[in-house]
Amino acid sequence: MSARQRLRDLGIELPGVVRPAGAYLPAVRTGSLVYTAGQVPIVDGKVAATGKVGGDVSVEEAADLARICALNALAAVHDLVGIDAVTRVVKVTGFVASAPGFGGQPKVVDGASAFLGEVFGDDGRHARSAVGVAELPLNVPVEVEIIVEVNGEVAG
Structure with a gap:
């Protein structure tokens, strides 16, 4: 099943x-790799949430925001x-704006990782x-960047 179809099914x-x-x-x-810039949780042109994880933002909310970033x-x-040119996800880097003492x-x-697995x-x-x-840009709680491997065909 194609990634586009999986997204539809979800x-x-x-x-x-x-x-x-x-x-x-x-x-x-x-070559066969695509690198994304860091992506923040923007939905319909607006920041979905701001603040620090472990303070203003719960781990669960931040995981949902990481999914939006992905x-x-x-x-x-x-x-x-x-x-559908993506053949595998190679690497995910997540940055979490963390309240003092937060280590989760x-x-x-995992919100981004689980989504990519889906x-x-x-x-x-x-x-x-x-x-x-x-701190992260726009005071967002999370930012995610990915590296994917793609096949030789380019389709928009």
Whole structure:
């Protein structure tokens, strides 16, 4: 089953690509890899939540926000090469704006990882880093970037 069909089965539509907040591209392809810029939880052009995880934002809410970030990353990939060109998710890096003493970053980034597994099955299993940071752009609680492997065909 294609990734596009899995998304349909999950009742999820790929959003438009989130407009970059600076002088960079949402995604870049080199060879068989596509790297996305860090994606934040923007829904319909608006920040979905702000604050620090372990303070203003619960782990569960932050995991849902990480899922939105991963969806936005897939939108950037789709815009560049087409979602069905993805043959495997290689790496996920998640940044979590953390309240002092918070150490649950892996549980937050699990939201992105689980979502990618839902979309790509075993090909969605990946290497990962989950990093706690003091601040993120727009005061969002989480940011996610992905690296995916794609086949040679490019489709929009």
